[in-house]
Each structure stands twice: as structure tokens, then as C-alpha cells.
Amino acid sequence: MADPLLAVRDLRVRFETDEGVVHAVDGVDFDVDVGETVCLVGESGSGKTVACESITRLLPDSTAIDGEIRFDGTDLTDCSASTLQSHRGGRIGHVFQNPQDALDPVYTVGEQVVEAIRIHRDVPKAAAREQAVGLLDRVGIGEPEARFDDYPHQFSGGMKQRVVVAMALAPDPDLLIADEPTTALDVTIQRQVLNLLADLQAERGMAVLFVTHDLGVVAEVADRVVVMYAGRVMESAGVDALFDDPAHPYTRALLACLPGRGDPFETIGGSIPDPTDPPDGCRFHPRCPHAVADCERGDHPALRSPAASSGGGRAGTNDGDGTDELDHEVACLLYDDEHALPPELAGVDTEVADD
Amino acid sequence: MPSSDSDSPEFARVDWDAVSSGRRRPRPRTAGFALAALGVVALFAYDLAVAPEATIPVVDWDVNRSGWLVVVALVVVARYVFVPLIADRDRTGRHVRAFLARPAGPLALGYLVAFGLLGLLGPELLEFSYAKLDARLQPPVFGGVDASANAGYSCVGPVVDGVCRGTWQYPLGTNYIGENVIEGLVGGIHVAFKIGVATAVIMATVATAVGTVAGYYGGWVDDLLMRYVDVQQTIPAIVVYIVLSTLFLGNIEGISDGGTFAFVLVFGLLDWGGIARLVRSEAIQRRTAGYVRAAKAAGASDLHVVRRHVVPNSTATIVTALTRRIPLLVLAQVGLAYLALNGTRPASLGEVLRVSLQGRHMPWFLKWWTSVPAVLVLVGLVVACNVFGDTVRDVLDPREEVR
Numbered sequence: 001m002a003d004p005l006l007a008v009r010d011l012r013v014r015f016e017t018d019e020g021v022v023h024a025v026d027g028v029d030f031d032v033d034v035g036e037t038v039c040l041v042g043e044s045g046s047g048k049t050v051a052c053e054s055i056t057r058l059l060p061d062s063t064a065i066d067g068e069i070r071f072d073g074t075d076l077t078d079c080s081a082s083t084l085q086s087h088r089g090g091r092i093g094h095v096f097q098n099p100q101d102a103l104d105p106v107y108t109v110g111e112q113v114v115e116a117i118r119i120h121r122d123v124p125k126a127a128a129r130e131q132a133v134g135l136l137d138r139v140g141i142g143e144p145e146a147r148f149d150d151y152p153h154q155f156s157g158g159m160k161q162r163v164v165v166a167m168a169l170a171p172d173p174d175l176l177i178a179d180e181p182t183t184a185l186d187v188t189i190q191r192q193v194l195n196l197l198a199d200l201q202a203e204r205g206m207a208v209l210f211v212t213h214d215l216g217v218v219a220e221v222a223d224r225v226v227v228m229y230a231g232r233v234m235e236s237a238g239v240d241a242l243f244d245d246p247a248h249p250y251t252r253a254l255l256a257c258l259p260g261r262g263d264p265f266e267t268i269g270g271s272i273p274d275p276t277d278p279p280d281g282c283r284f285h286p287r288c289p290h291a292v293a294d295c296e297r298g299d300h301p302a303l304r305s306p307a308a309s310s311g312g313g314r315a316g317t318n319d320g321d322g323t324d325e326l327d328h329e330v331a332c333l334l335y336d337d338e339h340a341l342p343p344e345l346a347g348v349d350t351e352v353a354d355d
Numbered sequence: 356m357p358s359s360d361s362d363s364p365e366f367a368r369v370d371w372d373a374v375s376s377g378r379r380r381p382r383p384r385t386a387g388f389a390l391a392a393l394g395v396v397a398l399f400a401y402d403l404a405v406a407p408e409a410t411i412p413v414v415d416w417d418v419n420r421s422g423w424l425v426v427v428a429l430v431v432v433a434r435y436v437f438v439p440l441i442a443d444r445d446r447t448g449r450h451v452r453a454f455l456a457r458p459a460g461p462l463a464l465g466y467l468v469a470f471g472l473l474g475l476l477g478p479e480l481l482e483f484s485y486a487k488l489d490a491r492l493q494p495p496v497f498g499g500v501d502a503s504a505n506a507g508y509s510c511v512g513p514v515v516d517g518v519c520r521g522t523w524q525y526p527l528g529t530n531y532i533g534e535n536v537i538e539g540l541v542g543g544i545h546v547a548f549k550i551g552v553a554t555a556v557i558m559a560t561v562a563t564a565v566g567t568v569a570g571y572y573g574g575w576v577d578d579l580l581m582r583y584v585d586v587q588q589t590i591p592a593i594v595v596y597i598v599l600s601t602l603f604l605g606n607i608e609g610i611s612d613g614g615t616f617a618f619v620l621v622f623g624l625l626d627w628g629g630i631a632r633l634v635r636s637e638a639i640q641r642r643t644a645g646y647v648r649a650a651k652a653a654g655a656s657d658l659h660v661v662r663r664h665v666v667p668n669s670t671a672t673i674v675t676a677l678t679r680r681i682p683l684l685v686l687a688q689v690g691l692a693y694l695a696l697n698g699t700r701p702a703s704l705g706e707v708l709r710v711s712l713q714g715r716h717m718p719w720f721l722k723w724w725t726s727v728p729a730v731l732v733l734v735g736l737v738v739a740c741n742v743f744g745d746t747v748r749d750v751l752d753p754r755e756e757v758r
Contacts, residue, residue, distance in 0.1 A: 089654030
């Protein structure tokens with residue numbers, strides 16, 4: 001397989017705060033291939049937003065970023081400011097969570113799309129305006145010519161997010177980082193924006209790194225899923241493998257919280273650990289129902305294939321799609337050779353499999 | 356609708372490599388601004404080195420030092436106020452309509468425009484001599500004063516029933532040393548205009564630069580700049596001016612138009628602390644705004660973000676602060692001139708008031724025409740500036756739109 005479009009290796013992000021050093025992201029690996037949609041999933045505070053904002057170094061200057069972020073052959077952690085600036089927007093678009101203040105109230109919506117076009121390309125104003133109208137039309141703004149001269153406060157939240165998407169798409173990026181793009185929108189609008197993103201991605205062969213805490217959204221948009229918890233990757237798998245055959249106890253607990261799966265009132269007990277003082281061993285062990293003594297010691301477990309341990313019956317679930325099986329990785333000690341897999345994890349999950 | 360073709364939108368068909376060129380050319384307005392600035396410098400050099408005594412050819416102006424400051428200030432105003440207004444007609448049109456919808460704003464602007472035109476062109480066009488006339492304490496036309504109170508001075512106009520009537524020769528009357536009141540008023544407006552424009556431009560430039568840099572970059576830059584502002588604000592500019600003027604008053608007076616020049620420099624360079632603080636707090640708010648983060652994520656440079664997003668979003672604050680500051684500056688100069696600490700040629704309204712209230716030939720309320728018009732002009736300026744500033748603030752803030 002060719003090199004991935006984006007390869008993140010051993011990414012570590014530290015903030016200095018008054019309470020101590022926060023390891024917001026603590027050794028994270030993931031890839032995004034050309035044209036692929038990867039979802040970063042996790043609770044609030046799991047480090048998913050920090051991880052994707054560190055890709056183009058949008059975090060404050062005081063943040064310490066270590067590791068390797070390779071985008072199409074360029075190491076973004078170690079490149080000149082001008083290279084970084086040409087990648088921001090030009091190759092890697094960004095859509096933020098809250099559309100309410102993502103548009104400058106001083107300029108009309110059209111002017112801002114024109115600006116997004118002209119940051120990267122020296123296009124005459126008239127031509128840029130024509131393209132901006134085309135973009136607004138494409139993202140589903142009715143009567144784009146007329147609405148071009150409206151101010152952001154005359155747009156609804158969903159319309160604003162469409163404009164933000166248009167601005168991110170203006171320079172024709174290869175990768176779109178969408179950081180909870182639908183969280184601030186109401187449910188019907190969420191659906192429209194998700195459909196729009198999916199259409200645009202198919203149309204332009206663009207890769208999408210989608211950050212969300214909503215597994216319902218994940219099921220709809222993702223090709224692959226990276227589950228994060230307390231700054232670490234817990235599990236990484238193709239979307240079918242993850243939903244049909246979740247390996248990590250945390251992933252299973254997250255899925256059990258989805259309506260229609262597991263106990264309707266089940267929640268994950270406890271809360272996410274103190275970011276300045278994460279627990280030893282597996283980050284999830286204080287909340288994990290299957291934790292054994294070894295889970296509380298040493299480093300966070302390394303990623304390994306869940307099938308490698310001894311699950312003879314497990315391999316059968318993904319017969320149709322071999323790559324999912326290869327890509328499926330989980331950071332849990334229970335899947336190594338020294339530990340017996342608890343029956344709840346080892347068995348073919350009857351109650352989830354028929355979903 | 357030119358590009359409703361959703362399968363292949365307009366932007367997808369553009370050959371970007373052909374369109375984009377490496378380095379950007381300077382924009383026409385930057386080039387024009389540089390040319391105008393060079394022109395001013397050339398004229399200044401000509402005035403200074405080649406022909407200090409002669410007037411500038413063609414326009415026949417003898418521009419003095421403070422005059423040069425005003426010329427530079429006007430070039431800056433043209434570049435940063437009028438050129439953007441003209442360049443972006445759509446936006447200007449919207450702003451003008453919103454402005455006209457608020458009746459107080461146009462009235463205030465009308466007053467300020469009249470004030471500015473009179474101050475800029477009045478003394479040249481009306482060919483004032485500022486001569487002292489023999490005809491002293493003449494009442495204004497349509498006015499009159501008890502002839503017996505006019506002790507020792509002949510009445511130019513007719514004396515009707517013991518009342519000396521004014522004449523068209525001196526439309527606003529004359530004061531007790533025989534100065535034409537209208538010349539004094541227009542001359543005072545001229546000085547106030549120069550002081551207001553030149554000081555405001557210097558203050559706005561320094562305050563915006565310092566405030567934005569401190570607020571946007573934060574950290575030690577912020578600490579350094581704001582501690583300096585603290586120190587500067589402990590000593591008000593007016594105190595600095597008074598000390599300097601007592602130390603060097605003779606020297607300042609010796610220089611042609613030294614009073615205006617010294618006032619503009621001292622207040623322009625030392626009185627911007629409060630505005631810088633306001634701009635800084637705006638910049639801090641803007642720094643974390645979604646559109647600033649979005650612009651950076653879209654590849655905009657810091658300079659671009661500051662110029663395109665941070666400063667424009669602070670414009671309403673800067674304009675409001677300036678419109679409150681300008682009348683205070685003019686009043687400060689009037690006060691200093693009243694105390695004979697700031698001599699200007701022509702005399703400022705402060706000096707006009709001082710002269711008009713001196714002299715024991717007639718109590719001040721009988722010779723009201725020498726002082727009341729000057730006071731009214733100043734009151735009008737203060738009110739007009741404040742009303743104008745509030746209206747502009749409302750117009751520039753699109754969130755305030757109520758329709």
C-alpha cells in the first residue's frame with residue numbers, strides 16, 4: 001500500500017498550566033489515507049481536538065509538541081513557518097466546532113469566502129467572487145448571488161457552518177479536519193451537514209479527519225475509527241470491525257451507551273482521569289470492569305492485533321474484508337499471550353452482532 | 356445565476372497554477388500612499404532647504420511646521436479612511452444608509468465638516484490680516500450696545516436712541532483691542548482643526564500599534580508595553596507640556612508657530628495610553644475569536660490576521676475613543692492658550708477668550724459678542740464629536756442592526 005496521506009507517529013502534546021503539566025496527547029499514532037474518512041472518537045478531554053489542532057500547529061506557542069507528523073512527504077513538526085502556512089488551508093482545511101463565531105461579523109459572508117480563496121491564490125477579485133458564489137451554491141446556500149452580501153448574523157447556525165465548509169474547501173485541500181462540525185447544530189441540520197460533507201468528499205476525493213464524540217455520527221461517516229482516551233489511542237479499526245467486534249473494554253463501554261445497544265441506562269462509571277496526573281499502566285484501568293493487577297503497572301499497553309492472541313472464533317467475523325482485520329489494533333493487556341481473555345470479551349458478541 | 360452547475364462548480368475548472376503567481380504586487384493603494392508620502396517629503400525638503408522663505412508654488416501656501424504635520428496627518432487619513440471608503444462602494448453605501456437613518460449623526464457630521472472646511476481653507480480664502488483696527492468694541496451687525504458704556508471708543512455704525520448699532524463692516528463685531536471677531540473665530544477654528552487632526556492621527560497610530568501588538572502577542576511583549584503605558588500615564592501630557600513650556604517657553608515662541616507644533620508633539624506622543632489600553636483589551640478578545648482561529652487555520656499570516664480581523668473589529672472602539680479624545684485635546688489647548696502657555700498664530704480660541712475677557716472698559720456681559728460665539732463653537736465641537744462617535748460606533752457594528 002502507498003504511503004498514507006497523513007501519518008502521525010508518537011505524537012505528544014504538553015501544556016504548562018497552573019495545576020502542573022498536562023499531557024493532553026501522550027504518544028498517539030494514526031494514519032489517514034488519500035480519500036479516506038478517519039474518525040477520532042473519545043469523551044471530552046480525551047485529547048482528540050488537541051491532536052488534530054497540533055497537526056498544523058494551531059495550538060498556542062507555549063505548547064510543546066513532540067513526535068512526527070508526516071503529510072504527503074513533509075514533516076509538519078519540523079518545517080519552516082512558510083511551509084506550514086502554505087499547508088494550513090491550502091492542503092489541510094479546518095472546520096471548527098462552533099460556527100457561531102467562526103465568521104468575522106465585520107465582513108459579509110461572500111467577502112470571507114473570497115478572502116479564503118485569495119489567501120492561497122492570487123486571483124483577481126472578480127474571478128474570486130465568481131468562484132465564491134459557485135462555492136456557496138455548492139454547499140447549499142440558496143440564492144448565493146443575493147446572500148453573498150449578507151452579514152454572518154443574518155445566517156442561521158447551519159447556514160454558517162455551510163459557509164465555513166465552503167471557506168475550508170476554497171483552496172481545494174487534500175485533507176479536511178472537521179472538529180465536531182455538527183455538535184453545535186440541531187439534529188436535522190446535523191444530518192444535512194453530514195450529507196454535504198460526504199458528498200463533497202466523494203466528489204473531490206478528499207480525505208477527512210473527523211473528530212466527534214458521537215458514535216452515531218461515526219457509524220455514518222467513518223471508514224476507519226481511532227478511539228482515544230486520556231491522550232492515548234485505545235483501539236483503531238475499520239468501522240465495521242469496530243461496531244461488530246469491538247475489542248477494547250472502553251470501546252465496548254462506549255458502544256453500550258448508544259441507544260439500542262446494551263443496557264439503555266448503562267454509563268461508564270467514574271470519570272476521565274486528572275490530565276496532570278494520569279494513572280500508571282492502562283489509562284482506563286480505574287474504570288475498566290475487566291482490569292487485572294497487571295493493568296495498574298508499567299506503561300500504557302502497546303497496540304496489538306486482537307486476533308493474534310487466541311480468538312479462533314474472532315477471525316470469522318470479518319471474512320468479507322481482510323484489510324479491516326489487518327488494521328484492527330487494540331491497546332489492552334488482555335489481548336496479549338500472557339493473559340486469559342475474559343469470556344465476555346472472547347465470545348462472539350451475540351447481543352451486539354445482530355445489530 | 357452563473358454557476359448553479361453543481362456537478363462541476365466554478366472553482367473546480369480554474370487552472371490554479373496558471374492563475375497564482377509567486378510574489379504579490381503591492382496593491383495600488385499602497386503604491387499611491389507611498390507616492391503621496393514621498394511627495395510630502397519632497398515638498399517639505401524643498402520648503403526646508405531650497406526656499407525656506409518662499410511659499411510653495413502653484414498653491415501659494417506658506418506651510419509652517421505644524422502645517423506639515425497636518426499635511427502628513429491628512430495624507431494618512433486619506434489613505435486609511437477615504438480610500439477604503441471609496442474602494443468599497445457597496446460597503447460604504449450600506450454604512451451611509453445606516454448612518455443617514457440616524458438623524459443625529461448627519462447633523463453632527465455636518466457640523467464637523469463645516470468646522471473642518473472652515474478651519475482648513477477659511478484663513479486662506481477669506482484673506483485674513485488679523486490686523487488690529489482702530490474701531491474697537493464694535494457690536495455685531497443687528498446687535499447694539501449702549502453707546503455710553505462704550506467709553507472712549509467711537510461707534511462706526513449709526514447711534515440710535517443712545518445705542519451703538521453694528522454694521523456689515525464688522526459682521527461679528529470687534530474686541531477691545533480692535534480685532535475682528537470673525538477673524539478670531541475662524542483663526543481659532545483653524546488652530547483647533549490642525550491640533551485635532553494632527554494629534555488624533557499621531558495618537559491613533561501609536562495607540563493602535565501598541566495596543567494591538569500587546570493584546571495579540573501577549574506575554575512579555577504585553578508586559579513591557581503596558582508597564583511603559585502605566586509609567587507614561589502617571590504623568591499627564593498636560594503636566595509635561597506645562598513644565599516644558601516654562602522651561603523652554605521663550606524658545607518655543609521664537610520658532611514660527613512653535614506653540615501648535617509643541618502641543619501636537621507632546622500630546623500626540625504622550626497622551627495615547629488610555630486608547631492603547633482599550634485597543635489592547637479588544638485585541639485580547641479578538642485573539643481567541645473563532646474567526647481569528649479559522650483565519651490562522653486557513654493559512655493567514657499574523658500580519659494578515661491583525662490587519663484584516665483584529666484591527667477592523669476594533670475600529671468602532673478606536674473611533675469612539677478618538678471622538679471623545681479630540682474635543683478634550685482641543686479644550687486642553689484652549690485652556691493652555693487661555694493661560695498664555697501656548698501661543699499660536701493665528702490665535703487659538705483660548706487666546707481669543709482671554710483677550711475678550713480682558714479690558715475694563717466694559718463688563719463682559721455687555722461685550723458678549725467677543726466671547727459667547729467662541730464658547731458656542733467649542734460646545735458645538737464637543738457635542739458633535741460625541742454624537743458622531745456614537746453614531747459611527749452603531750453603524751460599524753453590524754450586530755446592532757435592528758431591521
